[in-house]
Amino acid sequence: MNSSFATFSDFLAMSGYGKYVWPCFLLGFGVVILNAWLASRSLAAAKLEARRRLEMNP
């Protein structure tokens, strides 16, 4: 497997475009992680609500 970059610094620099490329990936995958977390939080909250409701109406 051949990497297109010679050194790690080259990888970070992205031929001079690093300051655009890295925030780009951060935004994309940040949103991915955020939405996964938000969705599971929503489900947990819904389960809790449901449990409470069932306790009140046995």
Next chain:
Amino acid sequence: MKTSALAAARLVALRDLRLAFRKPSQLLQPLMFFMIVATLFPLSLSPEMSRLRDAAPGVLWIGALLSSLLALEFLFREDAVDGTLEQFALSGQSLTWMLFAKTCTHWLITGVPLALIAPVAAAALGVPGEAMWGVVASLALGSFAMSLVGSISAGLTLGARRGGVLLSLLTLPLAVPILIFGARATELAITGGNIAPPMYLLGAIAMLGVTLAPLAAAAAVRIGLE
């Protein structure tokens, strides 16, 4: 004697016109708003005529858009509140045709006056006299399309809290193509170019609206009345 859909629509249109002219102040409000908005731009931008002329299409169209959003409030709301809309829905007549009639009347009492008064605002923005016909035509056609698009969001927000703000938020994305082509037509009119291409596109949007908007609006109104 069974009334046809067209006859019912005609009756609705005449009713709306009669009611509108009983409260002329309500008709004047959107026009006043338009004039005020058109005046605020030169005050905030620059009194220099050449710069104002460049900004004129945008100013006129944003003023027209905001003013028509204001006017959309009384497309359905009063009839929904006093139960007339419900009667329309229950009457067994075509709600689609009746709402189309309401939308057309709405345009006649808000959009057309706005297009006719626009030359006053345009003159204040440095628009030359030869361009006025183009200004009036583009705004007239554009406001017709706006009324059609607005009828959908007005129908959707009937049952919503704080429907006014929501109405604006829903109408604006759908109105973007109208704004783009309408402003282009006005711009071409001012610079002396051929306004036919954007006018045709605006006309196409209006035709699409004529065929689809009343259907969507009727569906929305029925949902809101349940």
Next chain:
Amino acid sequence: MNWTWFHRLASPPHVYAFAQRWTRWFGGAAALAMLIALYGGLLLAPPDYQQKDAFRMVYVHAPGAWLSLMIYTTMAVAAAVGLIWRMKVAHAAAAACAPVGAWFTVVALGTGMLWGKPMWGAYWVWDPRLTSELVLLFLYLGYMGLRAGIEDPAKADKASAVLAVVGVVNVPIIKFSVEWWNSLHQTPTVMQMGKPKMDGDMLWPLLLMFVAFALYFVAVLLTRLRAELLRRERNASWIREVVA
């Protein structure tokens, strides 16, 4: 044709059980696919002749944009199914799509801005594709706002469904805007008739990333759908077994 599978889709407990079983597989597959695609896109793919390494932004921007369109279409289809067949589950699915779709639109717009600055010299231009993608964001927000603004859940479902269906006309506009108008944005290189114009080494990570995002969307959708069903079904008996 046997339509049982379709009718089963209308049953909330059945859909809930399906979602519960399959979410982790979709999520796991998505994560794996993303990692491989990232490796392929960031390390293996050769730099572009003109854009050098800046082109790598395509691996986030394009899948994000495709997803924003795909999710809106899914939402509109679910909404239409809900309206036509009066399926509550369909309305719940449409509601579950909206937040993710809006976020992907933000990704498309944001990554587009970050790509536009070095390539076009501007963070934003008012060209047809960017403008209509922005309109898509407003449509998502309007959809969520309309749902929030109507008290009665059934009315909220139906009204927002009408909005979703009306707004779907924007999707082909976005897709074809770069072909219909003179646009600054690049014309289609992948999703077009005939062979894709992109080089193989650069193409496979892109396609894999698209698949990864799609799998991820299914996982998130199934999770949010479960939450929606729990909230909507109130005191139905099947919930006892699920939640206890």
